[in-house]
Structure formats: C-alpha cells, structure tokens
Amino acid sequence: MADGRVPNTPSPHIREKRRRRRAEILHAALQAFRENGYHTTTLDDIAERLGVRKTALYHYFPDKESILYECHRESLGEIARMIEEAETCCERPAEKLAYLIREHVRVMTETLEGSPLAFEVPALSPERRAEIIAARDRYERVLRDLVLEGIRGGEFQRVDPKIAVFAILGAINWIARWYRPEGAIHADELGSEFADYLVGGLMCRQPR
Amino acid sequence: MADGRVPNTPSPHIREKRRRRRAEILHAALQAFRENGYHTTTLDDIAERLGVRKTALYHYFPDKESILYECHRESLGEIARMIEEAETCCERPAEKLAYLIREHVRVMTETLEGSPLAFEVPALSPERRAEIIAARDRYERVLRDLVLEGIRGGEFQRVDPKIAVFAILGAINWIARWYRPEGAIHADELGSEFADYLVGGLMCRQPR
DNA sequence: GGCTAGTTTGAACGGTCGTTCAAAAACTGA
DNA sequence: TCAGTTTTTGAACGACCGTTCAAACTAGCC
Incomplete structure (x- = not known):
C-alpha cells in the first residue's frame, strides 16, 4: 500500500x-x-x-457555482481573443469598435446561444466575482480608450466615453433577454445593425 | 356575535x-x-x-413574489405616465423618442435608484410574468412605431425598428448594473447623453 | 380608561436543493 | 478475461428560507 x-x-x-x-x-x-x-x-x-x-x-x-464560473471564464476567453484580433485587423478607431461590436454580438448569439451570463456575475463568490469583474473592466477600458481615440482624432463627437461604452455594452448584453437562436432575427445581420447604429451614433454629423 | x-x-x-x-x-x-x-x-x-x-x-x-410584483407594477405605471406625457409635449418622432429616453433614464435612476427590476421578470409566476411582459411589449411597440414613423418621415435611417428599440432598451436597462446614486455620473446628464447618442445614431447623416 | 382593530413577534414547520459518500456499474488496456 | 480505474448511482443529510399561526403588543377612538 x-x-x-x-x-x-x-x-x-x-x-x-x-x-x-x-x-x-x-x-x-x-x-x-x-x-x-x-x-x-x-x-x-x-x-x-x-x-x-x-x-x-x-x-x-466541485460545486454548482464552479459550473457558472467556468462558463464565465470561457466566454471571457473569447472576448480576449476578440480584442487581439481587433488590433491586427483594423486601423481606425471606428473600424475597430465596429469590429468588436460585431464579434461580441457573435459571441452572444453563437457561443452563448443568448445566455444571459453577464447577468449572473453577482451569483459568484467574492473572489471569483472580483476576477470576472476585473476582466470585464479591462474590456471596458479597451472600448473607452477606443472611443477616446476616436474623439481625439476628430472622428467621434465629444461624448463621455464611459457613458457611451456603458450604452454599447448594455445594448449587447441585453441581447440575452430577447434573442432566440430559432427566432426571426439573424445573428450576423444583428451584429452589423448594432455596429452601424452604435458606431454611427458616435460619428461627427458633418463629415469633414 | x-x-x-x-x-x-x-x-x-x-x-x-x-x-x-x-x-x-x-x-x-x-x-x-x-x-x-x-x-x-x-x-x-x-x-x-x-x-x-x-x-x-x-x-x-401575502408572499415574497408579491413584493417583487408590486415593484414591477409601480415602475410600469411610471412608464405609462411617461408615454402619455410624450404624446402631449412633443411633435416630431425624434423629439418624442429623445423625451422618452430621458424620462426612462430618470425612472431608472430616481424611482428605482438603479434597481435591476427589468432583470427579475422571470422570477414572477406565469400569470404575473405575462402581465408584466404584456405591458413591456406595449411600451416596446410605442417605441418601434416611433422609429418607424421617423423612417417614413425621412428623419431616420432605414434601420430595423425592432433591433434599434432592443438596443435602446438594452442600454437603458443596463444602467441598473453600473449606476450608483452616489457615483460620479449625474442622473440627468446621463439621460441627455443617452438621448443624444441613441437618437443621433438613428438620424440621417446628411440633413437635407 | 378601556374596547377594538391593527401590527409585530417568536417559535416552529416543511419543502427544496446543494452536497456527501459508499457502493455499483461501465469502461480501459493488457 | 480480468484487474484497475473512471464514472454513475441512490440514499440520505443538513442548511436555508419562505411561510403559518397563535399570542403579545400597540395605537386609534369613544
């Protein structure tokens, strides 16, 4: 033995x-x-x-909460991957932002199949919640910096980047509340519409 | 006796x-x-x-759920009042929409103090859930009709009204996830920024 | 001041559900 | 085929929490 x-x-x-x-x-x-x-x-x-x-x-x-936690980790992994890709594939802030919105919508509809994961963060233990929130904050910061860059470059209107990013994330996360995989609204069309709408609202009204 | x-x-x-x-x-x-x-x-x-x-x-x-239910009813009452006011106080779709967004933000921050009520609908019993959802649907329809009217009048771009309204409501409802009454962002400033951003994103880019 | 209606309390019950654990079953690999 | 490992099971426990109820307390009112 x-x-x-x-x-x-x-x-x-x-x-x-x-x-x-x-x-x-x-x-x-x-x-x-x-x-x-x-x-x-x-x-x-x-x-x-x-x-x-x-x-x-x-x-x-080991327990129920760990299942939720792993779901969160997986989807945050996708977000992180998405951010890296945006760096390499796009130039201007408006393009990067549009790309990130489209991809995030894709994650919401495809990977998560519309699961309202982002709504369940409070169910996690303090330590895990802190970890997930930290990752989310990093993501929000990337988006805010993008908006700020757009404003500085004269592409975007002078909005409050924090507020704008909250609006964008709210619109995207809310998808979980109404989207159904078998429904009438098609996923990639949704991504494009969101990107047009949410980036369009930031653009200066009179170009040059 | x-x-x-x-x-x-x-x-x-x-x-x-x-x-x-x-x-x-x-x-x-x-x-x-x-x-x-x-x-x-x-x-x-x-x-x-x-x-x-x-x-x-x-x-x-009588029970816990009834407390949640009454909270919902109260906030929906405010929304209904808000819709009536929008009818009398504004003319053009863009103005009405902006008004509704500002007021809805006000309800979220003042009356609800940022409570994520809209997230808790699934906790209600089937009958009550149906009632609340029906009220919410009526509200969404008002907004969609407003967007449609704006498109027909040439004020708004040709977006999918359903998608646009989901984006708007998502942005507003998400406020409950980050807004804190004692925080840095002031409530009425928030309403105005949201209205500018979300209505602006719908407007035609080249006015006449 | 005392009767009545309104309000709060403490004790207890019961159901649900996450969790533990030892034993059974299924599978792996030689 | 068979030993060893991995996976699944059934039974049971225990904590939490919504709910009930009779009794105590408080406030309104003549």
Whole structure:
C-alpha cells in the first residue's frame, strides 16, 4: 500500500474524454441558465439534459457555482481573443469598435446561444466575482480608450466615453433577454445593425 | 356575535398609514434587490432594513413574489405616465423618442435608484410574468412605431425598428448594473447623453 | 380608561436543493 | 478475461428560507 507509486496520470484518451464531458456539462448548464437563470436552475435540471443524475456532475465540478464560473471564464476567453484580433485587423478607431461590436454580438448569439451570463456575475463568490469583474473592466477600458481615440482624432463627437461604452455594452448584453437562436432575427445581420447604429451614433454629423 | 355587522372599513388615517408602510417595504425591497438580486435577498434582509422581523411583512404582502410584483407594477405605471406625457409635449418622432429616453433614464435612476427590476421578470409566476411582459411589449411597440414613423418621415435611417428599440432598451436597462446614486455620473446628464447618442445614431447623416 | 382593530413577534414547520459518500456499474488496456 | 480505474448511482443529510399561526403588543377612538 505504501508503495512509492505516484497516482497514475490518466491516458490521453481518458483525459480527452473527460475534457469533452466537462464541455458538455457546461453547454447544458448554459442552456439551462438561459431558460431559467442561474438561481432557479437546479443541478437536476442540468443533469437531466445530459440523461444523468445530478451527483454525476460532482465528478467534474466541485460545486454548482464552479459550473457558472467556468462558463464565465470561457466566454471571457473569447472576448480576449476578440480584442487581439481587433488590433491586427483594423486601423481606425471606428473600424475597430465596429469590429468588436460585431464579434461580441457573435459571441452572444453563437457561443452563448443568448445566455444571459453577464447577468449572473453577482451569483459568484467574492473572489471569483472580483476576477470576472476585473476582466470585464479591462474590456471596458479597451472600448473607452477606443472611443477616446476616436474623439481625439476628430472622428467621434465629444461624448463621455464611459457613458457611451456603458450604452454599447448594455445594448449587447441585453441581447440575452430577447434573442432566440430559432427566432426571426439573424445573428450576423444583428451584429452589423448594432455596429452601424452604435458606431454611427458616435460619428461627427458633418463629415469633414 | 352573529350581529349583522359588516367588517369595519378602516378609517382614512389607518388606510393612509398602511399605504405608507407598504411603500416603505417596497422601497426597502427595491434597495435589497438592487444590491443582491431578487433570489438572494431574503425576507430577513428586507425586514432588517425596516428594523422589524420578517413575519411582519406578511401583514402587507401575502408572499415574497408579491413584493417583487408590486415593484414591477409601480415602475410600469411610471412608464405609462411617461408615454402619455410624450404624446402631449412633443411633435416630431425624434423629439418624442429623445423625451422618452430621458424620462426612462430618470425612472431608472430616481424611482428605482438603479434597481435591476427589468432583470427579475422571470422570477414572477406565469400569470404575473405575462402581465408584466404584456405591458413591456406595449411600451416596446410605442417605441418601434416611433422609429418607424421617423423612417417614413425621412428623419431616420432605414434601420430595423425592432433591433434599434432592443438596443435602446438594452442600454437603458443596463444602467441598473453600473449606476450608483452616489457615483460620479449625474442622473440627468446621463439621460441627455443617452438621448443624444441613441437618437443621433438613428438620424440621417446628411440633413437635407 | 378601556374596547377594538391593527401590527409585530417568536417559535416552529416543511419543502427544496446543494452536497456527501459508499457502493455499483461501465469502461480501459493488457 | 480480468484487474484497475473512471464514472454513475441512490440514499440520505443538513442548511436555508419562505411561510403559518397563535399570542403579545400597540395605537386609534369613544
């Protein structure tokens, strides 16, 4: 018993299988959160979508909150990726901003399938909430700097960047409250309309 | 005992006192909902703010959900009043829309003190939820018609009215997520900036 | 001052739901 | 096929919290 054996590191196949199962759980949870919100979805709800008992979930996540937390981390990862891409693919602030809006809308509709994740931050423990909020703040700062840059360059009107960015994020996050994947409004059309509207509202009225 | 006496109708003074107490409870509840959200605030939380035990609340409301429901009704009442005023005080669609946005922002910051009421609709029972959603839909329709009118009159760009209105309401409702009464951003400045930005984004770029 | 109606309280109940745990089942790899 | 590991299960616990209720307290009113 007291052999010096290190716990076996699992085989790649097992590892991969587990990773996929975790992703499945997160996906089921996200759907449940979308339909009922975090607090009213029970672990049974999530488990039922996977054809399994709720106790099985504990093999993958230590508690319910961790499931929510991982959902947040994933979507914030996408946002971060999005920001990097905006740097390389666009030049002017207006273009970058439009790109970020379109991509954020895409994340909302595709990855999250309209799940109101951003609404559930208060459900996290203080430490995790702080982490998620910090990441969100970094994102907001990028957007504010973009607006500021646009104003300084004479492209944008002299708005309060903070207020403008809150308006933009509000419009985007609110998507979770009405968007339905099977609905009439098409996702990429939505992204373009939002980008036109929200960037257009910033542009100076009389060009040059 | 079996005298034919009808249960006394309470005196005006008593009636008024009770009305005020109900309002106090709703106010305390609204603050609690703002800080913790509906599901995580307990009746104890609300009662504690009033220096009273939770069971006292049952003298005024039959259950927790009814408290949330009355909060919704009150704020929807304000919205309805706001719509009527917009009819009489403004002419052109752009003006009406700007007026409604400013007023809605005022309701969000003053009456609700930033409480994210609009986020808590799913917590209501099906019937009540339906009622609140119906009222909200009527409001959205007013806004959509306004946008449509603006487009037809050549004032606004040819956007999808549905999408534009969702963006506007998202921006406004999101205020509850970041606005703090004691914060740096002043409430009426906020309303004006929102109106300028969100109506401006709809206007045709090259006026005549 | 005393009767009545209005208000608050403390104790307790009961349901829901997250969580624990030991045992069973299914799967992996030789 | 079989030992070892991973995954799932069922039963049960326990905490939290909305709710009930009878009793105590308070305020209005003649």
